[in-house]
Each structure stands twice: as structure tokens, then as C-alpha cells.
Amino acid sequence: MKEKIAFRADGSNSIGMGHIMESLAVAEALQNSGLELYFIMKNYPEAVTKVQEAGYSTEVIDPKLTEKGSFRKTIQILKEKETFFLVTNLLEIQEDYSSELKKNGIKCISLDILGKINLKSDIIINRTTINQRIQDYHNDSTVYYLGPKFFPLRKQFIGLDREPRQINQTVRKVLLCFGGGDEYNLSARVAWILGNFSGISVTLVLGAAFKLEEELQEIIADLSQPPTIIKDAKNMKELFLQNDLVICAGGSILYELAVSGTPALIIPMNDHQVENAQEFEKFESVITVALHTEIEDQEIQSAIKRALDFQLRKKMSEAGKRVTDGRGAERIAEIISKIVEEKC
Numbered sequence: 001m002k003e004k005i006a007f008r009a010d011g012s013n014s015i016g017m018g019h020i021m022e023s024l025a026v027a028e029a030l031q032n033s034g035l036e037l038y039f040i041m042k043n044y045p046e047a048v049t050k051v052q053e054a055g056y057s058t059e060v061i062d063p064k065l066t067e068k069g070s071f072r073k074t075i076q077i078l079k080e081k082e083t084f085f086l087v088t089n090l091l092e093i094q095e096d097y098s099s100e101l102k103k104n105g106i107k108c109i110s111l112d113i114l115g116k117i118n119l120k121s122d123i124i125i126n127r128t129t130i131n132q133r134i135q136d137y138h139n140d141s142t143v144y145y146l147g148p149k150f151f152p153l154r155k156q157f158i159g160l161d162r163e164p165r166q167i168n169q170t171v172r173k174v175l176l177c178f179g180g181g182d183e184y185n186l187s188a189r190v191a192w193i194l195g196n197f198s199g200i201s202v203t204l205v206l207g208a209a210f211k212l213e214e215e216l217q218e219i220i221a222d223l224s225q226p227p228t229i230i231k232d233a234k235n236m237k238e239l240f241l242q243n244d245l246v247i248c249a250g251g252s253i254l255y256e257l258a259v260s261g262t263p264a265l266i267i268p269m270n271d272h273q274v275e276n277a278q279e280f281e282k283f284e285s286v287i288t289v290a291l292h293t294e295i296e297d298q299e300i301q302s303a304i305k306r307a308l309d310f311q312l313r314k315k316m317s318e319a320g321k322r323v324t325d326g327r328g329a330e331r332i333a334e335i336i337s338k339i340v341e342e343k344c
Contacts, residue, residue: 002036003340004083008074008090009039011047013209017180018252019089020047022111024054025152026087029333035340038081040074046180046209071097078106084343085336087111088121096120107339109332111152114272125332127151127255129279145335151255152329156237161325165261167314168244173201175243176227178269179251180207186267186292188212188219190247193301195223202227203243245307250277250288258285258320263313265303267292285320287312
């Protein structure tokens with residue numbers, strides 16, 4: 001009988017789809033491992049559909065359950081399906097349930113991001129570049145794997161760090177993508193601002209959880225050159241390489257931009273994205289503005305003008321490829337496979 005591994009991750013319009021995509025990247029790296037993989041998720045249809053379309057079975061949890069209630073349901077599913085290994089990838093964690101998992105003989109890897117509580121999982125993987133997010137880790141029984149080399153990127157991005165990226169002298173194509181949900185419709189806002197720039201064609205990627213298309217269409221209808229709209233793009237790598245500049249939020253996409261050498265302007269959607277973007281700006285792989293609620297359209301327009309500079313874009317492209325090699329999912333898959341081998 002195949003050993004079973006469950007992924008616990010959520011995605012929706014409000015929380016985005018980054019955790020789902022990262023978990024799918026790890027699952028993709030485990031495809032030839034002989035393991036049975038499935039997902040335990042809150043029942044947000046857009047995320048559940050995304051996982052099922054990728055070929056994985058799902059067990060759903062009522063979104064109305066508390067964190068403790070969701071954990072109890074997760075334990076129940078793991079026991080019913082005789083699963084000994086859990087991979088968690090959750091943004092906001094208020095309480096550590098590692099002891100309960102250990103009582104039930106379940107190994108746990110936590111893909112942590114913010115480091116807000118001292119989790120006692122068997123293994124913690126945090127791909128952060130921000131030291132403050134790992135300074136509270138101090139559990140002697142936990143093995144830690146830290147840093148951007150553990151960021152789980154999809155296979156389409158592997159090897160891009162070694163491929164030279166052509167940077168055109170003039171920006172002719174701009175790509176907008178604000179995550180799986182874009183609950184604030186920054187896509188429409190920035191598309192409207194870009195209407196003030198002549199000679200630039202705009203492509204807008206809408207994620208699987210985007211709910212504001214009617215509002216978007218109303219806003220862009222009066223533009224002299226409305227953007228091309230792509231829904232739930234399957235190959236972001238090719239879109240990055242086809243465009244001269246990306247304007248986006250500050251989540252997981254920062255690592256995709258970096259490894260592909262794609263110049264970018266970041267408009268953060270929340271406080272932790274502000275921290276992310278500022279850190280990558282230190283690496284010189286992007287430029288960033290303030291939180292979207294704290295910046296005027298004119299300031300965004302000025303930042304776009306700055307990002308059009310050839311030398312700045314060339315510098316961003318070269319700097320990004322030094323951040324990560326894109327093989328984090330492979331490394332995480334190797335860690336999981338080793339634990340399974342030790343059990344067997």
C-alpha cells in the first residue's frame with residue numbers, strides 16, 4: 001500500500017492562492033515518488049477546483065470552523081485515511097497543534113512564512129529572506145530549513161536562473177497580475193493609470209479566485225487601448241518572458257520574478273507584502289511603492305515612469321537571478337522522501 005501524504009492549505013479571493021500554488025509545486029516535485037498525495041482544504045470552490053484540476057483529490061473542511069475546529073477535522077481525516085505525514089502551508093496560525101499530531105503518530109512539515117509563533121513541528125521550512133521572521137525559532141526537537149533556496153517554485157521556472165534574460169531598451173509590453181483573488185481590484189486601478197502611457201500594450205492576468213470582473217470591465221471600457229485579459233494563466237513563465245515589465249503585488253510572485261530575471265514594480269496588498277517587497281528592493285530585483293491604501297494614483301504613475309528606465313530594468317533583472325535558483329520544491333520533496341524512507 002502506498003504511503004499517504006496530505007497537504008493542508010487554503011486559498012480564496014480574500015487570502016489569495018499563493019499557498020495553494022506553493023503546495024502544488026511541492027506535490028508536482030513528488031509526482032514520481034510513489035506516494036499517494038491529497039489535499040485537505042477549507043471549502044472555497046475556486047481553490048478546491050484548482051487542486052482538482054491539477055489531478056489531486058481533496059477533502060474539504062467547513063470554512064466557518066474555528067482554527068481549533070479545522071484542526072480537529074484535519075486529524076479526523078488523517079486518521080480515517082491512515083495518513084502518517086502532513087504538510088501544512090497556512091498563513092495565519094494562532095496556536096501550535098504539533099503535540100496532538102505526535103500523539104497520533106503523524107509527522108508534520110510546516111511551510112511557515114511569518115514565524116509569528118514557535119511551532120514545534122518535526123520540520124519547519126521558511127523560505128523568508130527576512131531575519132525577523134525566524135528569530136523566534138528555538139525548539140530543539142525541530143529541524144529547520146531556512147532561506148530562499150527552499151521557496152517551492154513550479155517546474156516551469158526551474159533553470160531560468162541560468163538563462164540570460166533579454167531586456168529591451170524600450171518598454172512596449174506590461175503585465176499586470178495581482179494574485180489569485182485581487183480582492184481590491186488593483187488590476188483595474190493600475191490598468192486605468194497605464195492608460196496615460198502611450199505606446200504600451202497591457203496584458204492583465206486574472207486569477208482563479210477573482211470575483212470583480214464586472215467592475216473591472218466597467219473601469220477599462222473607456223480606455224483607448226483596453227488590456228488583453230487572460231484568466232487563470234497556466235504558464236506564467238512565458239508571460240514574464242514576453243513582457244518588458246510586470247506590475248504586481250508582493251507575495252510568492254517575487255520569487256518567480258527573481259528567478260526569471262523579470263523587472264517589476266510592486267504594489268503591496270497587505271503589511272507582510274510591504275515587508276516582502278522592501279526586502280526584495282534591497283536585493284535590487286524590484287522597486288516598490290507603499291501599501292495600496294496609502295498611495296495615490298499619481299505616485300503609482302511616477303513609479304511606473306521610473307520603472308521604464310532601461311538601465312534600472314537591466315539591473316533588476318541581473319539582481320533577481322542571484323536571489324534563488326528556483327529548486328526549492330525539489331529540495332522539499334527530497335526532505336519528505338527521506339522521512340518516508342526512514343519510516344519504511
